[in-house]
Amino acid sequence: MEQWTKKHILGIKDLSRDEIETVFNLAASFKEISQREVKKVPALRGKTVLNLFFENSTRTRTSFELAAKRLSGDVVNFSVSTSSLAKEESIIDTIKNLETYHPDIMIIRIESSTSLHTLTKYTQASIVNAGDGRNEHPTQALLDMFTVKEVRGNVENLNVLIVGDIMHSRVARSNIFGFQRFGGKVTVCGPSTLIPYEFQNLGVKISYDFDKAIEDADVVIMLRIQKERQTSCFFPTMREYLDRFALTPERLRRAKKDVIIMHPGPINWDIEISSSLKEQVHPLILKQAENGLAVRMAVLYLVGTQKRELVEVE
Amino acid sequence: MNNQKEILTGEDIKRTLYRLTHEILEKDLDPKNIVLIGIQTRGVHLAKRIKNIIKELENYDIDLGILDITLYRDDLTAIGPKPVVKETKIDFDLSGKVAILVDDVLFTGRTVRASLDAILDFGRPKRIELLVLVDRGHRELPIRADFVGKNIPTNAGERVEVHLQEVDGKDEVVVLRNTDNR
Numbered sequence: 001m002e003q004w005t006k007k008h009i010l011g012i013k014d015l016s017r018d019e020i021e022t023v024f025n026l027a028a029s030f031k032e033i034s035q036r037e038v039k040k041v042p043a044l045r046g047k048t049v050l051n052l053f054f055e056n057s058t059r060t061r062t063s064f065e066l067a068a069k070r071l072s073g074d075v076v077n078f079s080v081s082t083s084s085l086a087k088e089e090s091i092i093d094t095i096k097n098l099e100t101y102h103p104d105i106m107i108i109r110i111e112s113s114t115s116l117h118t119l120t121k122y123t124q125a126s127i128v129n130a131g132d133g134r135n136e137h138p139t140q141a142l143l144d145m146f147t148v149k150e151v152r153g154n155v156e157n158l159n160v161l162i163v164g165d166i167m168h169s170r171v172a173r174s175n176i177f178g179f180q181r182f183g184g185k186v187t188v189c190g191p192s193t194l195i196p197y198e199f200q201n202l203g204v205k206i207s208y209d210f211d212k213a214i215e216d217a218d219v220v221i222m223l224r225i226q227k228e229r230q231t232s233c234f235f236p237t238m239r240e241y242l243d244r245f246a247l248t249p250e251r252l253r254r255a256k257k258d259v260i261i262m263h264p265g266p267i268n269w270d271i272e273i274s275s276s277l278k279e280q281v282h283p284l285i286l287k288q289a290e291n292g293l294a295v296r297m298a299v300l301y302l303v304g305t306q307k308r309e310l311v312e313v314e
Numbered sequence: 315m316n317n318q319k320e321i322l323t324g325e326d327i328k329r330t331l332y333r334l335t336h337e338i339l340e341k342d343l344d345p346k347n348i349v350l351i352g353i354q355t356r357g358v359h360l361a362k363r364i365k366n367i368i369k370e371l372e373n374y375d376i377d378l379g380i381l382d383i384t385l386y387r388d389d390l391t392a393i394g395p396k397p398v399v400k401e402t403k404i405d406f407d408l409s410g411k412v413a414i415l416v417d418d419v420l421f422t423g424r425t426v427r428a429s430l431d432a433i434l435d436f437g438r439p440k441r442i443e444l445l446v447l448v449d450r451g452h453r454e455l456p457i458r459a460d461f462v463g464k465n466i467p468t469n470a471g472e473r474v475e476v477h478l479q480e481v482d483g484k485d486e487v488v489v490l491r492n493t494d495n496r
Binding site: 001002003004022025026029030032036037038040041042043071301302305306307308 | 382384385386390391392393397398399400401402403431432435436437
């Protein structure tokens with residue numbers, strides 16, 4: 001690729017295969033920086049990076065913060081509990097206010113009541129999506145795919161199984177778009193109450209039978225049951241969920257020998273994955289987190305070193 | 315079409331590298347104190363060749379590091395992101411050593427400036443020296459080379475290209491005249 005042209009990273013949906021591969025190649029180079037004694041390069045020197053989290057997160061926020069710092073960007077964290085949003089300032093007003101500081105990158109996590117696309121009209125900065133409601137979580141999918149590529153050597157034409165709370169999962173959607181870009185066949189599996197029928201329109205297979213679905217899978221992505229999002233009752237008891245949709249040693253035995261098990265973290269042990277599998281699956285899941293840092297460095301580098309053209313802001 | 319002039323042949327490059335290696339050994343004496351740092355891409359291959367010559371002459375395996383300076387460039391925002399960042403690998407201790415930076419062409423000096431910043435992030439060598447196969451002039455920073463293969467006076471519109479077997483399939487140094495308004 002000659003030049004990177006995307007100003008914002010709003011979703012995997014907008015990224016071409018070529019662009020995704022560019023992120024992978026950069027992330028592979030950036031991993032080395034974190035192993036140096038001086039874990040810093042000056043690529044984003046003098047750039048201001050705002051970490052705007054209108055929704056809770058520790059891992060993603062820390063990972064983005066560290067990524068920006070390793071590239072010498074100046075990071076300011078702004079999270080909802082400490083901000084004036086509690087005083088009912090609107091999100092757009094917040095962005096307009098922060099825009100007066102001339103930031104270069106805004107990393108935003110948001111409940112999708114306001115779309116990120118709309119927010120791009122109110123700032124000169126590049127916006128990087130760190131999770132917008134049920135829509136997308138692009139850097140999570142990029143790090144998942146990058147991890148698969150690292151382990152297997154390729155991400156092309158894989159059978160990918162995503163298990164759990166599909167409905168509330170932006171991770172599922174981003175991974176669906178991502179793996180499909182590389183010719184993958186994606187199956188989603190979970191309680192029928194947690195798989196909206198519309199997912200068929202995304203070209204995925206829907207399965208309610210984990211035992212069967214796991215047999216063909218090259219990659220299994222276990223999603224987190226997000227208790228905070230369960231406003232109504234989607235399955236009768238945790239025990240029933242565990243019985244049908246948890247990854248257990250018995251189920252894992254049905255899978256291919258070289259199957260890759262991933263989880264975006266944090267894991268609820270004995271809900272999504274049996275704790276007896278900890279030794280077997282945890283190392284790779286931790287590797288995902290490590291790769292997340294490198295992938296986020298790559299994304300920030302690509303949008304942060306772009307030639308700035310002034311745009312009209314509203 | 316004849317806008318390309320060969321300045322050094324493959325045989326010339328070979329002789330030049332032997333001479334430069336002798337100059338290094340003459341100046342810095344003990345190869346145990348020397349490390350080579352090749353600047354991506356062609357500097358790395360030149361450094362590997364020098365390493366082999368030192369092995370041949372002194373029967374000593376000198377440490378070789380690889381440096382990609384993309385992230386240290388001062389014009390990243392001006393040129394837009396370079397979507398390719400190559401490997402950097404310096405997996406030995408630099409402190410107390412004489413680090414010899416190796417590059418193919420010395421031009422504005424900005425690559426060398428970036429390399430100096432990068433190297434200092436890896437440790438504190440006793441001294442840093444610069445070896446280039448070709449010095450074509452037109453410096454924009456107060457930088458000079460300690461070991462020069464060949465000085466080639468050029469004008470700003472010309473391009474000097476070092477071609478190496480490992481990357482380009484052939485050893486040669488050519489000057490290209492700018493006829494296509496590039």
